Amino acid sequence: xxxxxxxxxxxxxxxxxxxxxxxxxxxxxxxxxxxxxxxxxxxxxxxxxxxxxxxxxxxxxxxxxxxxxxxxxxxxxxxxxxxxxxxxxx
Amino acid sequence: xxxxxxxxxxxxxxxxxxxxxxxxxxxxxxxxxxxxxxxxxxxxxxxxxxxxxxxxxxxxxxxxxxxxxxxxxxxxxxxxxxxxxxxxxxxxxxxxxxxxxxxxxxxxxxxxxxxxxxxxxxxxxxxxxxxxxxxxxxxxxxxxxxxxxxxxxxxxxxxxxxxxxxxxxxxxxxxxxxxxxxxxxxxxxxxxxxxxxxxxxxxxxxxxxxxxxxxxxxxxxxxxxxxxxxxxxxxxxxxxxxxxxxxxxxxxxxxxxxxxxxxxxxxxxxxxxxxxxxxxxxxxxxxxxxxxxxxxxxxxxxxxxxxxxxxxxxxxxxxxxxxxxxxxxxxxxxxxxxxxxxxxxxxxxxxxxxxxxxxxxxxxxxxxxxxxxxxxxxxxxxxxxxxxxxxxxxxxxxxxxxxxxxxxxxxxxxxxxxxxxxxxxxxxxxxxxxxxxxxxxxxxxxxxxxxxxxxxxxxxxxx
Amino acid sequence: xxxxxxxxxxxxxxxxxxxxxxxxxxxxxxxxxxxxxxxxxxxxxxxxxxxxxxxxxxxxxxxxxxxxxxxxxxxxxxxxxxxxxxxxxxxxxxxxxxxxxxxxxxxxxxxxxxxxxxxxxxxxxxxxxxxxxxxxxxxxxxxxxxxxxxxxxxxxxxxxxxxxxxxxxxxxxxxxxxxxxxxxxxxxxxxxxxxxxxxxxxxxxxxxxxxxxxxxxxxxxxxxxxxxxxxxxxxxxxxxxxxxxxxxxxxxxxxxxxxxxxxxxxxxxxxxxxxxxxxxxxxxxxxxxxxxxxxxxxxxxxxxxxxxxxxxxxxxxxxxxxxxxxxxxxxxxxxxxxxxxxxxxxxxxxxxxxxxxxxxxxxxxxxxxxxxxxxxxxxxxx
Numbered sequence: 001x002x003x004x005x006x007x008x009x010x011x012x013x014x015x016x017x018x019x020x021x022x023x024x025x026x027x028x029x030x031x032x033x034x035x036x037x038x039x040x041x042x043x044x045x046x047x048x049x050x051x052x053x054x055x056x057x058x059x060x061x062x063x064x065x066x067x068x069x070x071x072x073x074x075x076x077x078x079x080x081x082x083x084x085x086x087x088x089x090x
Numbered sequence: 091x092x093x094x095x096x097x098x099x100x101x102x103x104x105x106x107x108x109x110x111x112x113x114x115x116x117x118x119x120x121x122x123x124x125x126x127x128x129x130x131x132x133x134x135x136x137x138x139x140x141x142x143x144x145x146x147x148x149x150x151x152x153x154x155x156x157x158x159x160x161x162x163x164x165x166x167x168x169x170x171x172x173x174x175x176x177x178x179x180x181x182x183x184x185x186x187x188x189x190x191x192x193x194x195x196x197x198x199x200x201x202x203x204x205x206x207x208x209x210x211x212x213x214x215x216x217x218x219x220x221x222x223x224x225x226x227x228x229x230x231x232x233x234x235x236x237x238x239x240x241x242x243x244x245x246x247x248x249x250x251x252x253x254x255x256x257x258x259x260x261x262x263x264x265x266x267x268x269x270x271x272x273x274x275x276x277x278x279x280x281x282x283x284x285x286x287x288x289x290x291x292x293x294x295x296x297x298x299x300x301x302x303x304x305x306x307x308x309x310x311x312x313x314x315x316x317x318x319x320x321x322x323x324x325x326x327x328x329x330x331x332x333x334x335x336x337x338x339x340x341x342x343x344x345x346x347x348x349x350x351x352x353x354x355x356x357x358x359x360x361x362x363x364x365x366x367x368x369x370x371x372x373x374x375x376x377x378x379x380x381x382x383x384x385x386x387x388x389x390x391x392x393x394x395x396x397x398x399x400x401x402x403x404x405x406x407x408x409x410x411x412x413x414x415x416x417x418x419x420x421x422x423x424x425x426x427x428x429x430x431x432x433x434x435x436x437x438x439x440x441x442x443x444x445x446x447x448x449x450x451x452x453x454x455x456x457x458x459x460x461x462x463x464x465x466x467x468x469x470x471x472x473x474x475x476x477x478x479x480x481x482x483x484x485x486x487x488x489x490x491x492x493x494x495x496x497x498x499x500x501x502x503x504x505x506x507x508x509x510x511x512x513x514x515x516x517x518x519x520x521x522x523x524x525x526x527x528x529x530x531x532x533x534x535x536x537x538x539x540x541x542x543x544x545x546x547x548x549x550x551x552x553x
Numbered sequence: 554x555x556x557x558x559x560x561x562x563x564x565x566x567x568x569x570x571x572x573x574x575x576x577x578x579x580x581x582x583x584x585x586x587x588x589x590x591x592x593x594x595x596x597x598x599x600x601x602x603x604x605x606x607x608x609x610x611x612x613x614x615x616x617x618x619x620x621x622x623x624x625x626x627x628x629x630x631x632x633x634x635x636x637x638x639x640x641x642x643x644x645x646x647x648x649x650x651x652x653x654x655x656x657x658x659x660x661x662x663x664x665x666x667x668x669x670x671x672x673x674x675x676x677x678x679x680x681x682x683x684x685x686x687x688x689x690x691x692x693x694x695x696x697x698x699x700x701x702x703x704x705x706x707x708x709x710x711x712x713x714x715x716x717x718x719x720x721x722x723x724x725x726x727x728x729x730x731x732x733x734x735x736x737x738x739x740x741x742x743x744x745x746x747x748x749x750x751x752x753x754x755x756x757x758x759x760x761x762x763x764x765x766x767x768x769x770x771x772x773x774x775x776x777x778x779x780x781x782x783x784x785x786x787x788x789x790x791x792x793x794x795x796x797x798x799x800x801x802x803x804x805x806x807x808x809x810x811x812x813x814x815x816x817x818x819x820x821x822x823x824x825x826x827x828x829x830x831x832x833x834x835x836x837x838x839x840x841x842x843x844x845x846x847x848x849x850x851x852x853x854x855x856x857x858x859x860x861x862x863x864x865x866x867x868x869x870x871x872x873x874x875x876x877x878x879x880x881x882x883x884x885x886x887x888x889x890x891x892x893x894x895x896x897x898x899x900x901x902x903x904x905x906x907x908x909x910x911x912x913x914x915x916x917x918x919x920x921x922x923x924x925x926x927x928x929x930x931x932x933x934x935x
Contacts, residue, residue, distance in 0.1 A: 004138075017235070019136020024234030032219035032322045032348075038811070039477040042321050044219025046512075048226025049130055050123065051207045051359075053507035054474060064507070064787060064852075068230075069123075071136070084788050084812045179831040194835070490727070496593045499600060499708055507787065507854070534857075536829050541787050541852035547838035548849075 005074035016072035023048075023055050023067035026078075034067055036082045057081060092117050095420050096184050096197040098175045098362065101129020102406045103398025104203035105160040106413025107420070108167055111201075114421035118167035119195060121186050125171050127160055128153070129205055130225065131406045135233040143232055144260040146293035156410060177537040178202070180367040182393050187542045193551040199393045199420040202363050203413060204400040206356035206377060210512050211458070212472050212480070213465040214316045216352075220323025224254040224353035237263045239349020243326040245314040246353040247271035248455045249294060254351055256297035259304045266345050268301060269312040269328045271335075271354075271462070272455060280451045287407070287448030315342065315465055317350055326350040335459030355456040356403050357515050363400075364535035366391050372528065375456050376403040378515045379532045385439075386426045387416030395420050403456075404449045411442035463516075463523045472520065473513040475506020483517060487524050494518060494533040504533050507541070558751045559587045559724075561903060562743055564731050564766065565758030566590035567599035568707070568889045569882045571714035571725070572896030573756055573903075575633075578721035580900050586723045587750065589743075591730035595711050598760060599889060601827070601859030603783065603805045603817040605796045606890035607646040607702040608671045611662035611930035614868070614915045616669045618891040625893035626705055634720070635713035639705045642810070645795040646702035647676075647684060648931065649693065649844075655800045656694040658930050663697055673699035687792045687847025692801075704796060704807055707889055733769035734879075741878065754903055756880045761825065761862035763870075763883055770876055775921055776883050778825045779863040781817060782833045784841075786851045788812030793845070798933040802844045804837075805933055814848065816841055819933065829856040861886035866926035871895060871916040872902065881918060 003015035007022070009031060016025035023045045026034065033042040034055050045055040050069040058079040059065040067078070095111045097104050100122035111118045126134040132153040135141075143150060173188035184195040208223040215221070220239065222230075224246060227238040231254075241264045244255040255268045274294070277284060284291050301308070309328055315337060316327040330341035358377030364370055368381040368389035380402050387395040397416035398409035418427035418435050429435040466472065468481035478501045486500040494517060497503060503517055504510030510533055522528035561577060563570045566588045574588045590597070606626065608619045630638040650656040659675070666673045676684070678693045718725055731743045734755065743750040757763045761778035788811050797806035803819040818837040822830075833856060842849045862883050864870055869891065870883040882899055884891065894912075901907035908914075920926065 018138040020139065020234050020236065024230050024236040027230060027238055028236040034219065037477065041217055041471075041477070042219050043217060043474075044322070045222060045230070046226055047208060047223050048229035049207065051508065052474070052512050056507070063789070068226075084790075177829075177831075177834075181831055183831045185831075185834075192835075194831075491594055493593060495596065499593075499595045500712075505855075509855070537834070537856045538853055541854050543850050543852045544838045544842050545849040547834045547853065548842050550835055 007072055007074065007076035007078060009078045010080055020072050021068050022057065022059060022070045022072045022076070022078055025072045026067065033080070035080050038083045093199065093421055093423070094119070094197040095199050095201065096121065096195050097201045097203055098184070099129060099203035099205055099398070099400065100124070100127035101203060101205050101398060101409065102132060102156060103205070103400070103409040103413035103416070104129065104201070105156055106410045107201050107203060107397050107417030109159055109163055110414045110417030111421050112163045112166050114418065116421045119197065120167055120169045121173045121175050122171055123174050127157060130229065132157065133229060133233045135235065139233070139235045141235055142261070144257040145232070146296055148289045148293055152406070174540045175362060176540045176542050178362040178366040178394070180391055187540070187546050190546050191549045191551055192542065192546050199395060199425070201387070201395045201397050201416055201420050202400055203397045204359040204362060206358050206399040206403060207511060208353055209355040209357050209378070210516055211352075211354045211462065211465060212470045212516055213314060214467055214470050215319070216317055217471050217474055218317050218319045218323045219321070220319065220348055221317045221350045221352070224250050224351040227349060227351040228254045228257060231257055231261055237261050238351070239347065240264060241266050241347045242349040242351055243267045243269070243314070243328070243345050243347045244351045245269040245312070245326070245328065247458070248353065248355055249274065249452060250353040251351070252294065252301065253297050254353070255306060256300040259300055259306070265301070265304065265306045266347050267307045267309055267328060269309040269314065271311070271313055271331065273310045274455060277451045277455060283447045283451045286444040290407075290448065313462065313465065314350060314352055318344070323348060323350055331462065335461035336464065354458060356399070358400050358403065360396070360400060361509070361535055361539050363389055363394065363396055364532055365537065365539065366394055368394060370532060372518070372530070374458065374515070374519065375453050378518075385415075386419035387412065388419065388425050392425070395425075403453075404446060405452065407445040408442055408449055411438045411445060414438035415442060460519070460523055463519050466516070466520060472516055473501075473503035473506065475508050475512070476502045478503045480520065483520060484524060487521065492521060492525060492529065493531060494521075494529050495531070497521070498533055509539070558740070558753070559585045560752065561586050561754045561756060562741065562750055562752035563588040563756045563758055564743070565597075565760065566725055566727065567597045567758060567760065568710065568714075568892035569760070569884055569895055570758035571711060571718055572892040573758065573882065573899045574718050574723045574725070575714055575721065576896035576900035577904055578718065578723050580904050584904070587752065588718065588723060588725045589729040589731060589745070589750070590727050593727050594715065595708050598859050598861055599707055599711060601783065601857060602707060602889055603807050603815055604704045604707050604889070605646065605702070605805065605807055606705065607699065607796070609646055609648050609662070609666060609673055609697060609699050609702060609931060611658070611665060612868075612927065613665060613669060614912050615887070615929055616666060616671060618894045618912060620669065620671070621894040621897070622891050623701065629710070629713060633713040633717045635716065637709065639709040639713055640810070641703065641705050643701055643703035645698055645700040647681060647696050647698045647795040647797050649681060649696040649797060649799045651692040651799065651801040652694055658800070659695070659697045662931050666699075671699055672701060673697050684795065685793055685797065687845050689843055689846045691843060698795065702796065710889070731766060734766050735769065736876070754878045754880065756882060756899065756903060758882050760884055760888065761860055763881055767874065770879070772875055774870060774881065774883070774918055775865050776870065777863040778823070779819075779861045779886065780822050780824050780826065780858060781819050781861055782829060782837070782856060782858045784816040784818070784837065784853050785855050786814045786848070787854045789814065789851050792847055797845070799844050800931070800933055802840050803933050804840060804844055806845065813854065814851065825860055827858040827860060829858055865921065867929045867932055869895070869916050870918050871899065872913050872918055874918055
């Protein structure tokens with residue numbers, strides 16, 4: 001896949017093209033599980049339009065950011081949230 | 091005196107309404123969450139992601155024509171891309187947030203052109219990563235240029251699953267099966283109505299041809315009953331249903347896949363209208379709880395209009411025509427415009443009626459039999475945000491808590507991040523299935539339509 | 554609905570109504586008790602409040618009502634045979650003063666609290682910020698803290714009471730509005746949509762709406778409605794462990810187990826509608842940030858409204874009315890946290906004519922005639 005830059009997801013580099021959302025780039029990289037909810041269940045993108053809030057991640061230290069609505073940027077630090085832990089300690 | 095109009099949503103209805111209101115010399119503020127106009131159906135990819143859209147030429151032509159018409163007048167209106175309308179009140183106020191600040195708009199009229207989201211029918215395993223709404227998978231494909239799955243099973247009812255299956259194939263993906271509750275050929279029984287949507291019908295045949303040429307197994311009368319996997323989706327189980335929507339025992343088929351794209355219809359994004367106090371009615375086929383409106387898009391709140399799918403599921407062509415009509419109405423002090431014969435407005439009204447005739451046929455494919463909701467088992471998560479299982483909801487019903495508010499108070503469904511957007515329609519249908527009657531009232535609509543920080547709420551722009 | 558006769562008709566199935574019903578049923582087995590409510594389960598103020606309880610009051614009667622009630626909450630799961638429990642959390646209340654005057658009020662209230670054995674302590678501004686780092690120092694003068702104060706789940710309390718009532722054969726009917734009350738042959742007749750209800754005695758637990766039904770008997774009480782609004786945020790990292798009350802900001806803060814923070818913000822308003830008003834968030838957000846700068850970036854998820862009751866001295870009204878057999882229990886915005894004690898006291902009064910509890914003298918409806926009113930000083934609202 002053509003790539004313009006990389007960002008980090010759980011410490012690993014992920015390729016993205018300019019204009020792609022964090023969710024799309026992660027799906028393209030084979031990362032479907034975007035968070036673990038309070039019940040311990042893995043969750044990923046569902047609605048693609050920002051309505052369901054299932055794809056929320058910690059993005060550059062800001063918790064609960066919808067990955068499908070956030071354009072990926074070079075050097076972004078994206079982390080999976082586990083339960084209520086918002087991963088603000090990058 | 092130029093009327094001020096606030097429009098929420100820059101999809102086909104919002105764009106058409108904005109164009110019309112500008113044409114009638116109104117001061118228009120258009121609020122939309124995306125960075126580029128188009129809404130969902132005409133979603134535009136970032137310019138850096140140019141390339142194939144895998145959609146039919148006629149649809150693309152309609153999309154580009156409307157967007158071009160909009161871009162020509164965009165400079166004449168206050169276009170707030172990336173802004174969110176988080177509350178609407180009966181006194182005519184519309185509260186918006188934009189880049190860390192909030193603002194209170196007090197327009198002469200507000201048009202809510204907020205469109206629809208997809209209707210969720212829960213089933214065991216549906217919360218696994220890899221199970222997506224078909225429209226969501228399509229959004230990733232169309233505007234992100236990413237294949238949402240290498241090997242997909244597409245399921246549901248209505249036209250969208252066929253379209254998504256074809257687009258996935260055109261993008262180089264594999265579609266292991268296409269399961270439809272009902273054959274789309276049922277639509278052919280209404281040739282006159284189909285004629286009004288002949289372009290769309292022709293597109294439909296082309297999508298069907300793509301699917302046929304690829305040799306995708308088509309399972310008609312089948313639905314997805316289970317998603318299997320541990321960390322993510324690994325396989326989808328499809329089963330046949332009878333005429334009443336009940337699963338036929340022994341008909342299950344397990345199909346390995348990494349994407350299960352499902353669509354069972356749509357729900358109107360009517361939260362702002364309900365929040366402002368508009369009278370609502372419920373129709374599960376055309377959007378769930380929708381505001382009561384007249385032909386001019388007027389809700390029961392003076393000065394509050396709704397247009398497009400947000401008022402009633404009618405498709406993009408109706409939405410565009412409706413936007414023009416409602417834009418004209420909102421531009422008039424008494425909420426109804428003059429439509430003299432031969433005028434553009436009269437033409438939009440006629441177009442709207444023609445396209446609506448076609449939509450009636452489409453609607454017949456979106457009716458969900460009540461028995462289908464038996465896909466939801468006691469252990470199936472219904473409210474995803476709060477992890478509420480159907481069993482808990484049944485207990486609340488058994489204890490006499492029948493309204494959506496009462497169920498919410500008891501099990502917390504609808505109290506999470508999505509504000510009930512994903513689960514409310516399902517819960518209403520499950521209440522009807524379990525008790526014999528559907529709840530008449532929505533869950534009480536309240537701010538916020540979107541979460542907004544205290545800091546943004548305190549940073550209020552002066553009006 | 555037939556005109557079956559009840560020993561006691563309780564109007565209002567909130568915390569007061571259900572608590573009184575349960576206590577009455579326990580006191581006299583076989584008593585025919587009916588509770589009616591025009592709304593749904595937990596649809597009134599009992600389901601809309603900040604869910605807290607505190608012993609930190611400035612008047613002995615409030616201290617005692619809450620002390621007794623807190624002891625009940627601590628054993629509610631057992632007493633109501635509700636294994637799930639009512640989510641009792643005792644991480645304390647921190648009552649904050651933002652002026653020397655408010656601090657003086659806290660100090661004098663502390664003395665009274667200590668007389669009744671409330672384990673509360675005075676903190677200076679530094680101590681307060683150490684306890685809750687998200688607090689703002691602007692004007693903060695100090696506070697008092699009592700580690701036994703805390704929260705419960707109002708829904709679980711109501712659910713446990715409802716189930717316990719039904720086990721004791723108390724009839725509880727929702728969606729039943731009493732249009733008017735009348736006396737007839739030494740008992741009462743309540744008119745509802747599809748008939749009438751007859752009862753020897755009536756207890757009004759409709760809080761701010763008590764005057765409506767009293768009016769149909771030709772009487773009144775100085776109870777007003779006080780609409781309030783609340784905010785719940787998205788779940789966030791732990792920031793506020795004790796419940797916070799700011800006397801000056803008129804705000805209470807409760808971060809629940811799942812991480813969401815509930816703010817109840819009071820301001821002088823009229824009306825009885827449960828609505829979220831257009832100017833509420835613009836009003837509340839700057840105050841919340843001033844009180845708790847650490848939450849500035851936390852997002853508001855939802856707002857809601859509720860209606861409390863207001864009395865001239867900000868105290869509950871408990872006791873017999875001027876009409877024989879008719880009783881009232883008005884909470885004056887602290888219904889949840891006094892409901893166990895009130896249930897006990899009212900059940901003794903109504904079933905056994907027991908007027909011994911001093912609280913009944915202090916909170917009698919008749920006190921408004923003598924005009925000798927003492928206002929509770931530790932209020933976090935106007």
